[in-house]
Amino acid sequence: MFRAIVLIILLAAAAWAQRGVQRNTNPLGSSPEVATAGRALYNQNCTNCHGLDATAGDRAPALAAQRSYNRTSDQDLFDALTKGIPGTGMPALGLSTDDSWRIVAYIRSLRASAADFPPKGDVAQGEAIYNGKGECSTCHTIGGRGGLIGPDLTNLGARSSVRRIREALTVAKPHPPAGYRPVTVHLKDGSMVRGVLKNENNFSLQILGTDDQLHLLSSNEIERMVRDDASLMPSDYDTRLAAEELTNLLAYLSRLVR
Amino acid sequence: MLRITLLFLVAHVALAQVSNQDLLNPPPENWLTYGGSYDSQRHTKLDEITPGNVKNLQAAWIFPITSTNRLQTVPLVVDGVMYVSAPNEVYALDARSGREIWQYRRANGLNRGPNRGVAVFGNLVYVGTPDAYLVALDARTGTVAWETQIAKTSDGYFSPGAPFVADGKVIAGVGGGDNGLNGWLDAYDAETGKLIWRWYTIPRPGEPGNETWAGDSWKTGGGGTWLSGSYDPELGLIYWGLGNPAPDFDGDIRKGDNLYTESVVALDLKTGKLKWHFQFTPHDVHDWDSVEIPILVDAQFNGRMRKVMAHADRNGFYYVLDRETGEFLHGTPFIDQLNWATGLTPEGRPIRVPGVEPTLTGNFVCPSTSGATNWMSPAYNPVTGLFYLAAKEGCGVSFKGRQEFRPGGFDFKATGYIESPEEPWQMYVRALDLTTGERKWEYMQVNAKSYGAGLISTASGLIFGGDDQGTFAALDARTGAPLWHFETNYRISASPISYAVNGHQYVAVAAGVNIIAFRLPDTN
Numbered sequence: 014m015f016r017a018i019v020l021i022i023l024l025a026a027a028a029w030a031q032r033g034v035q036r037n038t039n040p041l042g043s044s045p046e047v048a049t050a051g052r053a054l055y056n057q058n059c060t061n062c063h064g065l066d067a068t069a070g071d072r073a074p075a076l077a078a079q080r081s082y083n084r085t086s087d088q089d090l091f092d093a094l095t096k097g098i099p100g101t102g103m104p105a106l107g108l109s110t111d112d113s114w115r116i117v118a119y120i121r122s123l124r125a126s127a128a129d130f131p132p133k134g135d136v137a138q139g140e141a142i143y144n145g146k147g148e149c150s151t152c153h154t155i156g157g158r159g160g161l162i163g164p165d166l167t168n169l170g171a172r173s174s175v176r177r178i179r180e181a182l183t184v185a186k187p188h189p190p191a192g193y194r195p196v197t198v199h200l201k202d203g204s205m206v207r208g209v210l211k212n213e214n215n216f217s218l219q220i221l222g223t224d225d226q227l228h229l230l231s232s233n234e235i236e237r238m239v240r241d242d243a244s245l246m247p248s249d250y251d252t253r254l255a256a257e258e259l260t261n262l263l264a265y266l267s268r269l270v271r
Numbered sequence: 272m273l274r275i276t277l278l279f280l281v282a283h284v285a286l287a288q289v290s291n292q293d294l295l296n297p298p299p300e301n302w303l304t305y306g307g308s309y310d311s312q313r314h315t316k317l318d319e320i321t322p323g324n325v326k327n328l329q330a331a332w333i334f335p336i337t338s339t340n341r342l343q344t345v346p347l348v349v350d351g352v353m354y355v356s357a358p359n360e361v362y363a364l365d366a367r368s369g370r371e372i373w374q375y376r377r378a379n380g381l382n383r384g385p386n387r388g389v390a391v392f393g394n395l396v397y398v399g400t401p402d403a404y405l406v407a408l409d410a411r412t413g414t415v416a417w418e419t420q421i422a423k424t425s426d427g428y429f430s431p432g433a434p435f436v437a438d439g440k441v442i443a444g445v446g447g448g449d450n451g452l453n454g455w456l457d458a459y460d461a462e463t464g465k466l467i468w469r470w471y472t473i474p475r476p477g478e479p480g481n482e483t484w485a486g487d488s489w490k491t492g493g494g495g496t497w498l499s500g501s502y503d504p505e506l507g508l509i510y511w512g513l514g515n516p517a518p519d520f521d522g523d524i525r526k527g528d529n530l531y532t533e534s535v536v537a538l539d540l541k542t543g544k545l546k547w548h549f550q551f552t553p554h555d556v557h558d559w560d561s562v563e564i565p566i567l568v569d570a571q572f573n574g575r576m577r578k579v580m581a582h583a584d585r586n587g588f589y590y591v592l593d594r595e596t597g598e599f600l601h602g603t604p605f606i607d608q609l610n611w612a613t614g615l616t617p618e619g620r621p622i623r624v625p626g627v628e629p630t631l632t633g634n635f636v637c638p639s640t641s642g643a644t645n646w647m648s649p650a651y652n653p654v655t656g657l658f659y660l661a662a663k664e665g666c667g668v669s670f671k672g673r674q675e676f677r678p679g680g681f682d683f684k685a686t687g688y689i690e691s692p693e694e695p696w697q698m699y700v701r702a703l704d705l706t707t708g709e710r711k712w713e714y715m716q717v718n719a720k721s722y723g724a725g726l727i728s729t730a731s732g733l734i735f736g737g738d739d740q741g742t743f744a745a746l747d748a749r750t751g752a753p754l755w756h757f758e759t760n761y762r763i764s765a766s767p768i769s770y771a772v773n774g775h776q777y778v779a780v781a782a783g784v785n786i787i788a789f790r791l792p793d794t795n
Contacts, residue, residue: 083378099425099427099679099680100381100383100424100425100427100679100680101381101382154409154412154414156416156417157407157409157414157415157416157417161409161411161412161414165412165414165415167414167415211371211372211373212365212370212371212372214370216368217365217367217368217370219365219370219371219372221372221411221412225411226411227352227372227411229351229352229365229367229372231367271415
């Protein structure tokens, strides 16, 4: 039984690792020189529709911005600009293969997410810490499984950078971000609700409870409300975990892509 | 542990899970499916708002969704939480205030077709997407639980209809019929998103019905599944209206009846096997999709109780079918301007008038391609025994040409139509006797020339509907007299719903760019 579990974990780790590798298939590599050449080519060829320096243009979306992307691998981006996107305003551009790869390197350098260049480490052990010692799965979901009070981490590797993930685990935020302010509400009927504030104004509150249920309250039902200044997200994982455990956890988290 | 239990034994817990029982017998305060209940009667049992007090109805809140200017979403409400959608977007709102709880946005979504709403089951909310995925979201956070591809995006399909949940299966369909893309209906496991069965709307070679397509024309025959359906749990059958054949206006290259386009089909929910079909417009050349929601009623017909289905078709006829067998029981036009058929045969087949087909130079046809009714849902009130619908009077000129099919989701209509400008286009709300189709009353929506809202009926005897002027109105279900109205001043293209929170009844509708909820003032 134990061996079966180890095997499954190893297979899963191999699958993750492979996904990480498959994202980086640019034959010209990802050096700054290639990306710089790509930038010039991009600004010559793409700005009729997309914006200058991969911002949003009049007729096409930003290719690098604070958002997640459908196409995150080298190959998917290469296909988009060599074949176009059928049924949309994105045409095949007819550039040479090398120039196309240069532009891909440029777009990737702007986005550089954790999953683009994931750090080394024991991914299987990282996953074990996620589900065990770190207690992450009690508050976060991956692929629809886990607790609801924290943000979904299914696509974390693609939408965040290694630096930002490490900070989330080790540096306390001055304020909990919007949608995650912890509150305890004492109601006039004597009951109590604890959770994070999804929305509020003078007249109503929408809370996701630590019971993973929604609580929709009118202000006139409330006796007293206590807001916490600290996020529910623990920020002491650099002391809670050994250095190697944290490295492995980061290796695992960086490879989380949808 | 005890403390935790006590902590949450409170009345404010929104969203208990939606169970099979809930879907079979929806609690009146919740609106759980596109049609309000499996029979799609859109008849709420809530009766706080009455013909007597409706004059006091007022807007409770507004929630704008600015990514589209023509919302077609039918809101769902589960225990005080409302779910609404637009292409690539879903929102959860506090149904008392419209305050947002969460939103889901599909990154880089394509822009194909409208979105007509979501489905709910368990702790999940289901939505179809413009790139033809079915996405399941956690109802409490909007987080993706799973997503599954209904069709290859690059083939040009999209999924605009509200998914439909029955017995642990999510039924979802596709749009793309006007592009020559053949449709199908899928059943997915509601928990995992795994495909359970697929039923193709255009029979393939060797399947019965394929002979109703000349040559290879079945390959690009259309037959979209872009709205939602109804379900009879006793018979275990789901009913779905199917879209038009392609190319829409050029019938010469697809001689034959072109099954199962413009039919309603009854499928075994368990297996996806076809139990029966009824085709409203065989070999159509006017793009008269038959997707209009079928309403299921158990009613006296010729002296005996029968399980019937009532369907008002885009082709201008109102039909009553036996929903166990598909037998045609009765049919009659619900519009006055109809020139393409003189009536229906005893089997329900239209008796065609020759010479109204589209031509190169254009031909006059009533109703026009936009049809006598469309996706806006009809309603049925079991007390009045009346079937209510949005009906359009007017004619058009239809043209045909030759067009080559291009894979990837490109227009394959073989030209189109115009609505002759000199025609007095006019929208009505009409009430028909369920079994005879006889018109009992009509309410003219003055200056409304194009499609507006669908309808709901209330136990207290009201009909709510709206028009392309943006007027949202309450009518007396017995007479059609207008009793209340509210000017949204933006074209309404969706069907309203009703729900209750803390014992207060609301009526809500997507109007242009806004979701608007109405209720009576507290002092009422």
